[in-house]
Amino acid sequence: xxxxxxxxxxxxxxxxxxxxxxxxxxxxxxxxxxxxxxxxxxxxxxxxxxxxxxxxxxxxxxxxxxxxxxxxxxxxxxxxxxx
Amino acid sequence: xxxxxxxxxxxxxxxxxxxxxxxxxxxxxxxxxxxxxxxxxxxxxxxxxxxxxxxxxxxxxxxxxxxxxxxxxxxxxxxxxxxxxxxxxxxxxxxxxxxxxxxxxxxxxxxxxxxxxxxxxxxxxxxxxxxxxxxxxxxxxxxxxxxxxxxxxxxxxxxxxxxxxxxxxxxxxxxxxxxxxxxxxxxxxxxxxxxxxxxxxxxxxxxxxxxxxxxxxxxxxxxxxxxxxxxxxxxxxxxxxxxxxxxxxxxxxxxxxxxxxxxxxxxxxxxxxxxxxxxxxxxxxxxxxxxx
Numbered sequence: 001x002x003x004x005x006x007x008x009x010x011x012x013x014x015x016x017x018x019x020x021x022x023x024x025x026x027x028x029x030x031x032x033x034x035x036x037x038x039x040x041x042x043x044x045x046x047x048x049x050x051x052x053x054x055x056x057x058x059x060x061x062x063x064x065x066x067x068x069x070x071x072x073x074x075x076x077x078x079x080x081x082x083x
Numbered sequence: 084x085x086x087x088x089x090x091x092x093x094x095x096x097x098x099x100x101x102x103x104x105x106x107x108x109x110x111x112x113x114x115x116x117x118x119x120x121x122x123x124x125x126x127x128x129x130x131x132x133x134x135x136x137x138x139x140x141x142x143x144x145x146x147x148x149x150x151x152x153x154x155x156x157x158x159x160x161x162x163x164x165x166x167x168x169x170x171x172x173x174x175x176x177x178x179x180x181x182x183x184x185x186x187x188x189x190x191x192x193x194x195x196x197x198x199x200x201x202x203x204x205x206x207x208x209x210x211x212x213x214x215x216x217x218x219x220x221x222x223x224x225x226x227x228x229x230x231x232x233x234x235x236x237x238x239x240x241x242x243x244x245x246x247x248x249x250x251x252x253x254x255x256x257x258x259x260x261x262x263x264x265x266x267x268x269x270x271x272x273x274x275x276x277x278x279x280x281x282x283x284x285x286x287x288x289x290x291x292x293x294x295x296x297x298x299x300x301x302x303x304x305x306x307x308x309x310x311x312x313x314x315x316x317x318x319x320x321x322x323x324x325x326x327x328x329x330x331x332x333x334x335x336x337x338x339x340x341x342x343x344x345x346x347x348x349x350x351x352x353x354x355x356x357x358x359x360x361x362x363x364x365x366x367x368x369x370x371x372x373x374x375x
Contacts (some may be wrong), residue, residue, distance in 0.1 A: 010125070010127075025298060027296050036293070039294050041303050041307070063306075074131050
């Protein structure tokens with residue numbers, strides 16, 4: 001599935017991934033391929049992405065939102081910092 | 084007829100000024116590109132935000148403004164004025180200030196009379212204006228310098244403070260005056276209502292997709308709306324910055340043109356004076372020769 005990480009200052013990352021782990025306001029959760037449509041608010045914490053090559057990527061955020069629709073993950077973040 | 088040396092000095096100074104205005108135009112052109120870029124960069128974020136909002140709205144009944152959409156009788160108000168911090172950009176700042184003043188004089192004159200008007204200035208030019216002439220109003224100067232560092236987080240501090248005051252019922256109405264950017268040659272000074280937000284109602288959309296909302300829709304909205312408002316506010320600031328550089332480009336281009344016109348006149352004067360001096364000298368020589 002595809003992910004695009006957007007911040008108010010521009011697009012940070014776009015790519016194909018197999019899974020993404022995110023800090024929701026109610027707890028950590030993970031999105032895999034063919035996830036049901038979802039909108040969630042994110043809190044402060046660490047996000048982890050595993051892309052199709054098996055490469056891992058981690059980052060911290062201060063908050064944001066995520067929308068999952070038809071294997072398209074749109075991540076809107078505030079205070080993004082690569083780890 | 085002006086004397087030769089004087090005219091020569093003036094020509095020199097006009098050329099100097101022309102070089103400065105030309106350079107300023109080019110600097111503004113570069114800065115404009117950067118400012119425009121910032122607007123474009125923010126677009127995907129804000130578009131996605133409003134998409135998410137409409138998704139939630141499609142699954143929700145009634146109004147979504149929440150605490151930010153409360154309509155109260157307008158007894159107190161806050162006018163946000165976003166201007167540039169520097170001049171030399173034509174009537175740009177004046178137009179924004181004029182637009183803000185027009186709102187104050189028409190809709191908010193009653194509020195001002197009661198001394199309940201607050202003016203929040205972003206950018207030095209607006210602050211200088213209102214500080215001197217609107218002594219009966221509360222002027223907030225904490226965010227004047229925000230204009231010089233318009234990062235999202237920095238601007239969010241300003242917008243958040245306004246939103247908090249609104250929720251605390253310290254303001255019943257918040258308007259924002261800024262320079263809307265259309266293109267390099269066109270900017271519009273505009274005053275918009277910032278708070279309360281206009282009614283956000285579910286547009287009769289058929290795309291009622293089965294979203295999982297986490298946490299609940301209501302909770303989501305509570306965090307989403309402030310984010311959208313902050314983005315809106317940010318856009319106003321970024322627009323003003325791009326407009327400022329656009330306005331300065333036009334102003335400096337005009338100034339360079341005017342200098343060129345001035346130079347043509349001065350050069351004609353200079354040559355006339357020179358010719359006159361030569362003619363005078365010649366006739367003196369001829370006159371002297373004839374006397375012999």
